[in-house]
Amino acid sequence: MARGFLPSLLRLLRGKPHLPPSLADNPLLLALVRRRSVRSFRIREIPDDIWSAILEAGRLAPSTVNLQSWSFVLFTSATWQERFERPIPFHAPRGLILLGDTHRNRQVLEAFPIAPLVEYTIAVMNASLAAMAMNIAAEALGVSSVMLSETGRSGLLDAGYLKMKLALPPSVYPLMTILFGYSAAPSPPMPPKLPLEAIAFPGIYRETERAVMEDWLAQMKAGYKASHLFRTSFEDQLAVYRSKIHQAEHDLEEMVFGEQAACRLQEPGE
Amino acid sequence: MARGFLPSLLRLLRGKPHLPPSLADNPLLLALVRRRSVRSFRIREIPDDIWSAILEAGRLAPSTVNLQSWSFVLFTSATWQERFERPIPFHAPRGLILLGDTHRNRQVLEAFPIAPLVEYTIAVMNASLAAMAMNIAAEALGVSSVMLSETGRSGLLDAGYLKMKLALPPSVYPLMTILFGYSAAPSPPMPPKLPLEAIAFPGIYRETERAVMEDWLAQMKAGYKASHLFRTSFEDQLAVYRSKIHQAEHDLEEMVFGEQAACRLQEPGE
Numbered sequence: 130m131a132r133g134f135l136p137s138l139l140r141l142l143r144g145k146p147h148l149p150p151s152l153a154d155n156p157l158l159l160a161l162v163r164r165r166s167v168r169s170f171r172i173r174e175i176p177d178d179i180w181s182a183i184l185e186a187g188r189l190a191p192s193t194v195n196l197q198s199w200s201f202v203l204f205t206s207a208t209w210q211e212r213f214e215r216p217i218p219f220h221a222p223r224g225l226i227l228l229g230d231t232h233r234n235r236q237v238l239e240a241f242p243i244a245p246l247v248e249y250t251i252a253v254m255n256a257s258l259a260a261m262a263m264n265i266a267a268e269a270l271g272v273s274s275v276m277l278s279e280t281g282r283s284g285l286l287d288a289g290y291l292k293m294k295l296a297l298p299p300s301v302y303p304l305m306t307i308l309f310g311y312s313a314a315p316s317p318p319m320p321p322k323l324p325l326e327a328i329a330f331p332g333i334y335r336e337t338e339r340a341v342m343e344d345w346l347a348q349m350k351a352g353y354k355a356s357h358l359f360r361t362s363f364e365d366q367l368a369v370y371r372s373k374i375h376q377a378e379h380d381l382e383e384m385v386f387g388e389q390a391a392c393r394l395q396e397p398g399e
Numbered sequence: 400m401a402r403g404f405l406p407s408l409l410r411l412l413r414g415k416p417h418l419p420p421s422l423a424d425n426p427l428l429l430a431l432v433r434r435r436s437v438r439s440f441r442i443r444e445i446p447d448d449i450w451s452a453i454l455e456a457g458r459l460a461p462s463t464v465n466l467q468s469w470s471f472v473l474f475t476s477a478t479w480q481e482r483f484e485r486p487i488p489f490h491a492p493r494g495l496i497l498l499g500d501t502h503r504n505r506q507v508l509e510a511f512p513i514a515p516l517v518e519y520t521i522a523v524m525n526a527s528l529a530a531m532a533m534n535i536a537a538e539a540l541g542v543s544s545v546m547l548s549e550t551g552r553s554g555l556l557d558a559g560y561l562k563m564k565l566a567l568p569p570s571v572y573p574l575m576t577i578l579f580g581y582s583a584a585p586s587p588p589m590p591p592k593l594p595l596e597a598i599a600f601p602g603i604y605r606e607t608e609r610a611v612m613e614d615w616l617a618q619m620k621a622g623y624k625a626s627h628l629f630r631t632s633f634e635d636q637l638a639v640y641r642s643k644i645h646q647a648e649h650d651l652e653e654m655v656f657g658e659q660a661a662c663r664l665q666e667p668g669e
Contacts (some may be wrong), residue, residue: 146455146459147451147455148452148455149448149451149452151448152448152449152452152540155452155539155540156426156427157426157427157430157535157536157538157539158452158456158536158539158540160427161456161459161532161535161536161539162455162456162459164459164461166461178419178421178422179422181417181419182418182419182422182425182428184595184599185416185417185418185432185595186428186431186432187599188592188593188595188598188599189416189431189432189434189589189592190531191434191436191534191546193548194636194637194640195590195591195592195619197592197593197598199598200598200599200600200604201598201599201600202599202600202601202602202603202604203599203600203601203602204601204602208601208602211602212602212603225599228604230598233593233597233598233606233607233612234612236607236609236612237609237612237613237615237616238616238637240637240640241640241641241644242641242644243645243648244644244645244647244648245648246648246651246652246655247555247556247644247647247648247651250523250555250574250651251548251555253520253523253524253527254523254527254555254574254575255527257523257524257525257527257528257531258527258528258530258531258534258546260528260531261460261527261528261530261531261532261535262431262531262535264461264528265427265431265531265532265535266427266428266431268427269425269427269428269431270422270425270428276461276528278463278521285517285520285521285524286517295603295604296603296604297604298604298606301604304520304524305524319459320465321465322458322459322465322467323458323467323503325451325454325455325458327503328458328467328469328470328471328500328503329454329457329458329470329471329472329473329495330470330471330472330473331472331473331474331478332472332473332474332478332481332482333472333482333565333566334470334472334498334565334566334567334568334571336503336568337503337506339506339507342503342504342506342507343507345507346507346508349465366464367464367508367510370464370510370511371511371512374511374512374514374517375513375514377514377517378513378514378515378516378517381516381517381520382516385516
């Protein structure tokens with residue numbers, strides 16, 4: 130398979146959801162597979178009833194032993210500007226910072242004694258379930274959204290900064306910002322998704338062929354080049370992540386393991 | 400507020416989704432808020448087209464930098480029995496074990512150099528987004544599901560066991576089993592959800608009042624007592640988790656940090 134810019138871009142643009150014809154008119158299913166991350170919002174407020182319904186979907190998400198180990202810090206564009214002294218990304222009218230949170234439960238329950246990584250994993254897992262529920266509730270209501278882990282110091286790559294800005298107690302972890310609003314442009318094309326047989330296998334783990342990954346990478350590069358109008362590349366985007374990653378690792382390890390983190394963080398060569 | 404069994408059970412049964420009347424007829428939103436975890440399935444197969452559509456919703460879920468850091472190991476009740484030498488829980492006709500997976504990407508990309516906790520967090524987060532997308536796709540198609548982290552050695556509390564059974568390479572983490580099928584009983588009542596003001600706050604973190612958590616705990620205990628017909632209690636269920644948690648912590652730390660885990664795992668008192 131040719132992996133140059135144009136052939137890869139063409140393959141990317143041909144990527145479509147695969148729904149069996151028998152199910153292709155199910156509106157909920159269509160909302161799920163047509164959902165896109167939107168990075169450009171119109172200047173239009175989200176009505177309060179719609180915003181409440183989005184949050185309600187998060188509140189009612191499933192969680193391990195129903196522990197609901199999540200919190201949402203809510204923002205309008207004005208309160209975001211006030212808290213962070215810079216504009217909310219992409220002119221979104223509403224946003225929230227998603228937190229994994231096992232702090233609240235500790236008031237009445239020690240669910241995970243001395244197992245910081247299990248406890249953290251459960252918090253991250255459950256909070257992410259709530260995030261996806263809110264994302265889909267928004268779609269159901271005609272509201273687009275995007276989950277950010279880096280843009281605008283808004284996710285786990287800026288965990289230490291967010292802990293300070295949001296006054297987070299121990300056992301509360303900033304994971305991502307979700308921005309909500311009405312899309313200002315037609316849906317962007319679907320980013321290159323791996324074929325089902327590369328990610329799902331019957332009964333036992335199966336390695337993905339290298340050629341599949343190379344094809345995916347070529348499509349990612351082509352997609353970035355096309356959609357960002359040559360202003361930035363996939364490699365540059367990854368470089369932004371990498372520039373923050375060691376600080377983020379340090380902050381997260383301290384947040385998850387506390388003093389126990391020290392033995393690894395201070396080892397020679399670090 | 401009285402926190403005995405009956406008053407708590409009554410409060411639990413009165414807990415309902417709060418949808419604004421203006422939106423209460425949105426079918427997608429209703430599917431989201433009415434979704435329940437189902438633990439009893441009819442003997443009825445899931446047709447192939449429906450099963451494919453559920454997996455497709457997972458394949459197309461959003462992920463950090465579109466890295467799709469997830470894998471799904473797929474089972475029927477027969478292949479589950481074969482792999483694990485015991486019946487699939489709750490007679491489910493289909494199930495999958497959800498994996499966080501950054502192994503595949505490493506063939507072509509070192510996205511997160513020397514930042515194991517960041518890398519792990521991103522894998523857990525993204526895989527959980529895919530899990531929720533599949534859960535909701537199933538609902539849209541009349542299929543119920545349940546996410547398990549413990550029952551039947553099926554989730555992160557048995558990470559070491561599952562790594563062995565599924566032949567998982569490094570950077571692949573077993574997170575949960577999701578079982579799918581047609582519900583054999585009317586929807587169970589909604590487990591006690593925290594009020595929105597306890598989990599969502601404008602602009603900055605806010606501590607939840609202890610009374611709110613005590614009320615929640617009383618409802619949890621009453622709900623377990625009522626729904627499990629006195630066979631097990633919430634405390635007993637937590638005790639099962641606790642009995643596995645130190646092994647799970649050890650296995651997960653080794654999977655995430657490799658040799659670096661040793662300095663913490665072998666410290667005195669462990």
